[in-house]
Amino acid sequence: MPTLMRKLTELAKSPQAGNAIAKAKEQAANPANRRRLEQLKARVTKRP
Numbered sequence: 001m002p003t004l005m006r007k008l009t010e011l012a013k014s015p016q017a018g019n020a021i022a023k024a025k026e027q028a029a030n031p032a033n034r035r036r037l038e039q040l041k042a043r044v045t046k047r048p
Contacts, residue, residue, distance in 0.1 A: 002010075011017055027033050 028037075
């Protein structure tokens with residue numbers, strides 16, 4: 001049975017990973033998404 005690290009390595013080398021990375025970069029470039037991410041980060045880091 002493959003280990004988690006081996007599975008992650010295989011995923012990282014797959015074409016699907018390239019597509020997911022490209023989509024993530026595209027979404028990260030959107031100013032509205034960046035604002036929402038900053039708001040979420042502020043809420044999460046304010047927890048006591």
